Amino acid sequence: MRDRAGNLTIKVDPAWIDLAQEFRRKPFGGHTPALQELLAVMRTTPIEGRYFLWLSKPHTEWTLARMSETRPLKPILIGPTFTSLEEAEWHVFKLRWEQLTGQRLAIN
Amino acid sequence: MAAVMGYADRRSVRVGERIQFKVSCEGAPAYKATIVRLLSAQTFEPPHAPKFRFDVMPAPVNGEHKGRHHPIPAGSYAEIPTHPKLARLTTCTFAAFVWPTLPGSGEQAILGTVDGAGGLGLHLDGEGRLALVIGGQHFALPRKLRPRRWCFVAAAVDADSDTAILYDREVELYQFDALAGAHRRFEHVPIPAPSERPFRIAAAHEGARAIRHFNGKIERPRVLGRALTLFDLERLALAGPSGPAHVDAIADWDFSRDIGSEIVSDLSHNGLWGRTVNLPTRAVAGSNWKAERHDWRAVPEQYGAIHFHDDDIYDALWPTAFEVTIPAGWKSGTYACRLEVGDAEFWVPFFVRPRKGEAKARSAFLVPTCTYAAYSNFRSRVEGRWSELYHGRVTVLDRTDFLMEEYPDLGSSTYDPHRDGSLTLTSSMLRPVTNFRPTGRVYKFCQDMFFIAWLEHAGIDYEVVTDDDLHAEGMAAIADYACIFTGSHPEYYTTGMLDAVEAFLRQGGRFMYLGGNGFYWRTAYHPTLPGVVEVRRAGQGFLASDVERESHMSFTGEVAGTWHRVGRPPNLIAGVGMVTQGFDASTGYRRTEASRDPRAAFIFAGVTEEVVGDFGVLMGGAAGYEIDRHDVALGSPRHSLRLASSSNHTNVYDISVPSFTDLVPKPTEAVPDPIRADIVFFETPGGGAVFSVGSIAWSGSLSWNNYDNNIERITRNVLTRFIDPAPFQMPESQ
Numbered sequence: 001m002r003d004r005a006g007n008l009t010i011k012v013d014p015a016w017i018d019l020a021q022e023f024r025r026k027p028f029g030g031h032t033p034a035l036q037e038l039l040a041v042m043r044t045t046p047i048e049g050r051y052f053l054w055l056s057k058p059h060t061e062w063t064l065a066r067m068s069e070t071r072p073l074k075p076i077l078i079g080p081t082f083t084s085l086e087e088a089e090w091h092v093f094k095l096r097w098e099q100l101t102g103q104r105l106a107i108n
Numbered sequence: 109m110a111a112v113m114g115y116a117d118r119r120s121v122r123v124g125e126r127i128q129f130k131v132s133c134e135g136a137p138a139y140k141a142t143i144v145r146l147l148s149a150q151t152f153e154p155p156h157a158p159k160f161r162f163d164v165m166p167a168p169v170n171g172e173h174k175g176r177h178h179p180i181p182a183g184s185y186a187e188i189p190t191h192p193k194l195a196r197l198t199t200c201t202f203a204a205f206v207w208p209t210l211p212g213s214g215e216q217a218i219l220g221t222v223d224g225a226g227g228l229g230l231h232l233d234g235e236g237r238l239a240l241v242i243g244g245q246h247f248a249l250p251r252k253l254r255p256r257r258w259c260f261v262a263a264a265v266d267a268d269s270d271t272a273i274l275y276d277r278e279v280e281l282y283q284f285d286a287l288a289g290a291h292r293r294f295e296h297v298p299i300p301a302p303s304e305r306p307f308r309i310a311a312a313h314e315g316a317r318a319i320r321h322f323n324g325k326i327e328r329p330r331v332l333g334r335a336l337t338l339f340d341l342e343r344l345a346l347a348g349p350s351g352p353a354h355v356d357a358i359a360d361w362d363f364s365r366d367i368g369s370e371i372v373s374d375l376s377h378n379g380l381w382g383r384t385v386n387l388p389t390r391a392v393a394g395s396n397w398k399a400e401r402h403d404w405r406a407v408p409e410q411y412g413a414i415h416f417h418d419d420d421i422y423d424a425l426w427p428t429a430f431e432v433t434i435p436a437g438w439k440s441g442t443y444a445c446r447l448e449v450g451d452a453e454f455w456v457p458f459f460v461r462p463r464k465g466e467a468k469a470r471s472a473f474l475v476p477t478c479t480y481a482a483y484s485n486f487r488s489r490v491e492g493r494w495s496e497l498y499h500g501r502v503t504v505l506d507r508t509d510f511l512m513e514e515y516p517d518l519g520s521s522t523y524d525p526h527r528d529g530s531l532t533l534t535s536s537m538l539r540p541v542t543n544f545r546p547t548g549r550v551y552k553f554c555q556d557m558f559f560i561a562w563l564e565h566a567g568i569d570y571e572v573v574t575d576d577d578l579h580a581e582g583m584a585a586i587a588d589y590a591c592i593f594t595g596s597h598p599e600y601y602t603t604g605m606l607d608a609v610e611a612f613l614r615q616g617g618r619f620m621y622l623g624g625n626g627f628y629w630r631t632a633y634h635p636t637l638p639g640v641v642e643v644r645r646a647g648q649g650f651l652a653s654d655v656e657r658e659s660h661m662s663f664t665g666e667v668a669g670t671w672h673r674v675g676r677p678p679n680l681i682a683g684v685g686m687v688t689q690g691f692d693a694s695t696g697y698r699r700t701e702a703s704r705d706p707r708a709a710f711i712f713a714g715v716t717e718e719v720v721g722d723f724g725v726l727m728g729g730a731a732g733y734e735i736d737r738h739d740v741a742l743g744s745p746r747h748s749l750r751l752a753s754s755s756n757h758t759n760v761y762d763i764s765v766p767s768f769t770d771l772v773p774k775p776t777e778a779v780p781d782p783i784r785a786d787i788v789f790f791e792t793p794g795g796g797a798v799f800s801v802g803s804i805a806w807s808g809s810l811s812w813n814n815y816d817n818n819i820e821r822i823t824r825n826v827l828t829r830f831i832d833p834a835p836f837q838m839p840e841s842q
Contacts, residue, residue, distance in 0.1 A: 027501075028501060028692045028693050028758075029758050030756070031758070040497055043496040043497040044493060044496075047492065047493050052504070053503070053504045054504075054505065055506040058151075058160075059152050071491075071513075072514070073490065073491060074510070074513065075510055088502065089502055
C-alpha cells in the first residue's frame with residue numbers, strides 16, 4: 001500500500017509468484033486481498049510516466065503507451081499493440097512487477 | 109497537427125428553433141461539418157452491441173467551412189466599466205483583503221487598470237510580494253505573502269509628494285502562529301497617467317485580453333479618494349471587511365451583496381457596479397468568518413469574498429460559425445454536429461424535442477444533461493493518480509481525451525481541482541467538452557446511446573427531453589408522456605428536477621430508472637446563465653478543506669451535498685440508493701421470491717431464467733459500474749418489491765464502500781453492508797409506478813445476442829406496461 005504522501009508501505013517480494021499467477025488467470029474481477037494490495041501499489045504510481053492504453057482502433061485495438069514525465073501530459077506510444085484487454089493488462093503487470101522487484105517475471 | 113473543436117449554445121432545441129455552433133479550427137484552412145441523427149454510438153461490435161450508425165441530415169450547413177482559430181479566454185475576474193472617477197486616479201488608496209493561493213507563481217493583479225506600461229494597479233509580483241504598479245514600474249514590499257493566509261493589503265499614493273505607502277498585514281483568526289506584516293514608504297513615485305481601460309479586480313489587461321489572473325480570494329476591494337496614512341491603514345485592516353462604505357470611497361465593492369449573481373455591488377455614491385467574468389466562486393468564507401453558520405444567506409457579511417482562479421471558464425465566447433433551424437420533419441431524438449479536419453474529429457451532440465404541445469410519443473427518454481455538465485472535461489480521468497485504482501484496470505485514452513492536456517484552458521469538471529488545488533465547483537457546457545460524444549470511453553452519453561439503439565431496433569416510439577428542460581419547465585416538460593425513462597447515470601439532480609419527477613409520479617406518471625448512482629448529488633443550475641451547473645461536495649471533506657463551511661450553493665443558497673445528506677435520499681423516488689462502484693467486472697441478478705408476486709408478473713413475462721443479466725458488453729453483466737441497493741431504512745417505499753439482486757461483486761467494489769473518503773483504501777477491511785444492485789418495482793398513489801435497476805451497466809446488456817435476452821425482455825415488458833393507461837393500484841397491505 002501507499003500512505004497519503006504516496007510512499008510505499010510494503011515491499012514487493014519477487015517470491016510472490018502466486019499473486020502473479022492469480023492475476024494471469026483473472027486480470028479483471030475478484031482477487032485475493034494480497035493481490036488486491038499489490039495491484040493498489042501498481043495502480044497508484046505518479047501519473048507522470050505511467051503506463052496506459054492508447055485506443056488505436058475503437059474498442060478493438062489498444063497500443064501500450066506512457067504518459068510524458070512532465071506536464072502537460074503527452075502520450076508516448078511505445079507498443080506493442082493488443083487486440084485483447086486481458087493481454088494488455090498482463091503485459092503492464094509484468095512491466096510493473098519488474099519495476100517493483102527488479103526482477104523479470106519468469107512466467108508468461 | 110490539425111485540430112477542430114466546437115460547442116453549441118444549447119443542448120436541447122425544439123423543432124422550429126435555432127441552435128448555434130461555435131467552432132475553432134487550428135492547423136488547417138477549412139474543416140467539414142455534418143449534422144447527423146445518431147442512432148447508436150461507436151462502441152463494440154455485433155452480435156452483442158449495435159453497430160455505429162447515424163443518418164446524415166439534409167442541413168444546408170453540411171460541407172466545408174473556413175477554419176478559424178479561437179482561443180479560450182480562461183481565468184475569472186471582475187470588471188467595472190470605464191468611468192471618469194476610476195480613469196483619472198492620482199492621489200488615492202487601493203485596499204483589499206486577500207487570501208492568495210499561489211503567491212510567487214507569476215505576477216497576479218489584485219485590482220487596477222494595468223495594461224503593459226500603462227495604468228495603475230495593486231498586484232502580487234512574480235515573487236509573491238505586494239507591489240504597486242504605476243506606468244510599468246513596480247514598487248514592491250520585501251515580504252512574500254504566505255499562501256492561504258488572510259492578509260489586508262493596500263497602497264496609498266500621494267501625487268502631491270510623489271510618494272506611496274505599501275502596507276500588508278495578516279489578519280487571520282483562530283491561528284496561533286505569528287501574524288506577519290510589512291510596510292514601506294516609497295519616494296519618487298510617478299503620478300499615475302489617466303487610463304481608459306475598465307477597472308479590473310483579479311486581472312490586468314493585455315489589449316482586449318485579461319492576463320495576470322489572481323488565484324485566491326479577494327474581499328472588500330476599495331478605491332479611496334485620498335492617500336491614507338499608516339495609522340489609517342492600520343485601522344482599516346483591523347476594522348475587517350464588513351461595514352458601511354468608507355467615508356473616502358470612490359468605489360467600495362462589497363461581494364457579500366448579490367452573491368448568487370454576476371453582479372459586483374459598489375457601496376459608494378458613484379454607482380461603480382461591475383460584473384464577474386467566467387464565474388469565479390462566490391459564497392466563500394471571508395476573513396471574518398466566525399464558524400457559526402454554514403449558510404451564507406444567514407451571515408452574508410461573513411461570505412463577502414470571491415475566490416478567483418486563472419483556470420475558471422464559463423463561456424468560451426467564440427463567434428457563431430453556423431446555425432441550424434430544426435425543420436418540421438426532423439424527429440425528436442439524439443443528434444450531433446460532426447466536425448472533421450484531417451484525421452481529427454470532434455462531436456457536438458444535441459437533442460431535438462417536438463414543438464411545444466406537439467408531443468406524440470407515449471414515452472420519452474430523459475437525457476441526463478445535468479450529469480453530462482457536471483462531468484464535462486473530466487480531467488482527473490487523464491491526470492488523476494487514483495483513477496486506475498478505482499476502475500480496476502489500466503486506463504484507456506484516445507486523442508480527444510488528450511485535448512484537455514493540449515488545451516489546458518478547456519477547464520475542468522466538478523471532480524477536478526483547480527490549478528491552485530481548490531475544487532472546481534461549477535462546470536459549463538459553453539466550451540468544447542471532450543467527454544460528451546458518441547465515441548471514446550463507453551460511459552455517460554456514449555453509453556446512453558445503447559438506449560437509443562435499442563429503441564430504434566425495437567421500433568418503440570419515443571421522444572427526448574433533457575434535464576435542462578426538466579429543470580426549466582418543471583413537470584410540464586414531461587407531462588405529455590405516460591412514461592419517462594432515464595439514462596445510465598442520472599447522478600446530478602436539482603431540486604426542481606426531483607420535484608418535477610415526483611409530481612409526475614403523483615399524477616400517475618411512470619418512471620423507469622435504468623441506471624445506477626442516480627439522484628445522488630444536489631445540483632444547481634444558475635438562475636440566469638445558461639449551460640452551467642454548480643456542485644458542492646459537502647460531507648466529503650477529503651476533496652477540499654472548505655467543503656463544509658462553504659456548503660451552500662452560491663447559485664441558489666440551498667444546502668449542498670448528496671441528496672442523502674440533504675435528507676431526501678434517492679431511495680424515496682427510485683426505491684434504491686447508491687452503494688458503491690467498481691468498473692472491473694459486472695455480474696447478473698438473481699430473482700427473489702418477490703419477483704413471483706402477481707404485482708410483478710408483467711415484468712418477468714416470458715423470462716424463464718432465475719439469473720438475469722449475467723451477460724453484457726460492459727464488463728460482462730447488467731449489474732455493475734455503480735450500483736444501488738433497496739433499503740427501507742433509507743426511504744425505499746415499504747410496499748416496494750425487491751425483485752432481483754446481484755452478488756459476488758469484486759473487491760474493487762469493496763474499495764469504494766466507505767464512500768470515497770480514503771484516497772488510499774484498505775481493501776482487506778470488512779465491508780459493513782451487502783454490496784449488491786437491486787431491481788425494484790413499486791406503485792405510486794396516483795396510479796403511477798416506478799421500475800429501477802440500480803446499475804449503470806444495465807444498458808450494456810440490452811443488445812446482447814442481437815437483442816434476444818432477458819434484460820431486453822424485462823425492459824420491454826416494463827415499458828409496454830408503463831405506457832398502458834390502465835392505472836396501477838397501490839397494494840392494500842403496506
